[in-house]
Amino acid sequence: MTTLFTFPKGGVHPPDAKKLTADCPIETIPTPDELEIILGQHIGAPCTPTVERRDTVSEGQMIGEVKKGLGVPLHAPAAGTIKLMGMSDHPMQVKAPSITIKVDHEASANEHNVSDWSQRDAKELVGLVRDAGMVGIGGAGFPSHVKLSPPPSDPIDTLILNGAECEPYITSDYRQMLEMSTEIVEGAKIILKILGVKNCIIGIEANKPEAIKVMGEAAAEGSTSEFNVQVSPLEVKYPQGSEKQLIQSLTGRKVKGFALPSSVGVVVHNVGTTRAIYEAVVLGKPLYEKIVTVSGLGINKVGNFKIKVGTKLSDIVEYCGGTNDRLSKIIMGGPMMGFNVSSLDIPITKTTGSILFLAEEEIDTTPHSNCIRCGWCLEACPMGLEPKEIAIHVEAGKGEDTNQFGVFECFECGCCAYVCPAKRPLVQFIRLAKMKAKR
Ligand code: SF4
Ligand code: SF4
Structure with a gap:
């Protein structure tokens, strides 16, 4: 049986609703x-x-x-x-x-003509990525060239490509993995060269067997003595694609507090961003x-x-x-x-x-009610936070006191709100708390 990698704490299993678009080229x-x-x-x-x-x-x-x-x-x-x-x-x-x-x-x-990136050095390649206006296209949009330039104090040994696409409904990464697998692997090799690293792991949730197969074939074909690209199947669990959870799932390494992935020797890029990096460097687009x-x-x-x-x-x-x-x-x-x-x-x-x-x-339109202190939100939180306490403090006008519950470690994944039987808008409470509390 294939081993499915996952993170140890929290997470939920919302219906994935991907059937609507998974087969749409x-x-x-x-x-x-x-x-x-x-x-x-x-x-x-x-x-x-x-x-x-x-x-x-x-x-x-x-x-x-x-x-x-x-x-x-x-x-x-x-x-x-x-x-x-x-x-x-x-x-x-x-x-x-x-x-x-x-x-x-x-x-x-x-017209975008193919150019040979292998003759360029890491500095030139990073410059091309920056000049192409590249940002992480799966989230907040962190500039990619910054991620490609980790501090010298953090030696990198692994590149992780995020192909989890764990949010329900979304299939844009899935289709890119099916239709542009070669470009993604070539993009991964460009990033490996920039980082001076050999190993790349592409994490894909097990509910995308076709993507695991196609990407696995492209990875095997694209791997060389210089670059080793492989696919690892992930357990289907939200938020498997979140950076810290993905790193822990695939390497067992835990990124502490507000530290960067580079602190544990890892750089993470989304598969769609990696394809766009290929286009920026190889096609000049x-x-x-x-x-x-x-x-x-x-x-x-x-x-x-x-x-x-x-x-x-x-x-x-x-x-x-x-x-x-x-x-x-x-x-x-x-x-x-x-x-x-x-x-x-x-x-x-x-x-x-x-x-x-x-x-x-x-959508769920049930009105929310008071917290019944069931503790489900604590169990669901992949960061081990106390969302109920943050919400109660915000309701009591004490949002500024929520730092003690790690409010800034919350990355607003929504697991807590998803499981709450009282339908409390916990993420909205947390966003308000972040505005009040000081880091
Ligand atoms: S939204 Fe924040 S508090 Fe709620 S489960 Fe996610 S990380 Fe935890
Ligand atoms: S899940 Fe909802 S009701 Fe239960 S403790 Fe958390 S906030 Fe309260």
Whole structure:
């Protein structure tokens, strides 16, 4: 019997709801007439525009750069004219500064020729990743070049590729593993060269046997005496794809408190990010389009789509034949960690991985009640925190005192809220606590 790797503490088993889109091959959504590109696409500093109104831009041209702080440049997802430097609806903030491009549909598409990365040294390769505006495309969007430059005090021996995709509904990584396995393995080898490391483990949950097979074949074919890439199947348990849990599942090493994965000799990248790194280095293609899962019973067509950054939800809905009467809630991200949105004017960013149009039967609308102190949330928390205490303190107006319960170690996975029989909105309480408490 195959050994399935997993983390020891907490975790839950929500219905995976992936059947809706798992068999939908990646399809390209046509570029809309206008793209709204938000200047702050990721964690860290927002970009400063390098273009002005009425400028013409080509596909892939840099339109924003980070002058100070942690960040990466921004590129035009399509050729066109700068129509507006304004404000756009944002998935988490109310509004955010953006650049609007009026797309020139007549402009010829960029050609991306294959180049030989093996002759480049690590410093050059990191520079290419940074210049391509690469960020982690599965989460908060941490700039990839920073992850590829761990502190010299942390010797790295293992690269982990995150192919767990444990959030329900989402199948964008799954489809990339099926359709672009060679590119992912080539991307892994580029990262291994940058890190000066031989071993890469690709962690994939056991509910994706086809991906395990295809990626396993690509890994065997791509492995050399210099680079050893292998696939390890993971137990199906949420949040298997969270960085700390994944590291512990696959290596048995525990990342302490606020330490980085590099403190235990590991660097983690998502499989989709790794494919994008391949495109940046081998094809010279900046990050300006995303593979996004659109799912749920509230939209007429579901699938996995290649979409230009800056495309609005309304354009995606139109391509998918509109929403239907069953639509009750729209979520950007997965149902466990995503955010409700109320506007279709929101443009997608480099970190958008899925958009869910959920019907009433797909969501739980039971009103919440008082904590019955059952302790289920403690058992479910993979970080060993006390979510009930954090929530009780917030309700009592004492959010600033929640540091003692490790509020900043919470990565908002939602396991606690998922198991709570009183349906308490524990993650929302925790977010409020983080605003009040000081680290
Ligand atoms: S949301 Fe935070 S407190 Fe709740 S289970 Fe996840 S890590 Fe623990
Ligand atoms: S699971 Fe809900 S009801 Fe039970 S202790 Fe935690 S917060 Fe209270």
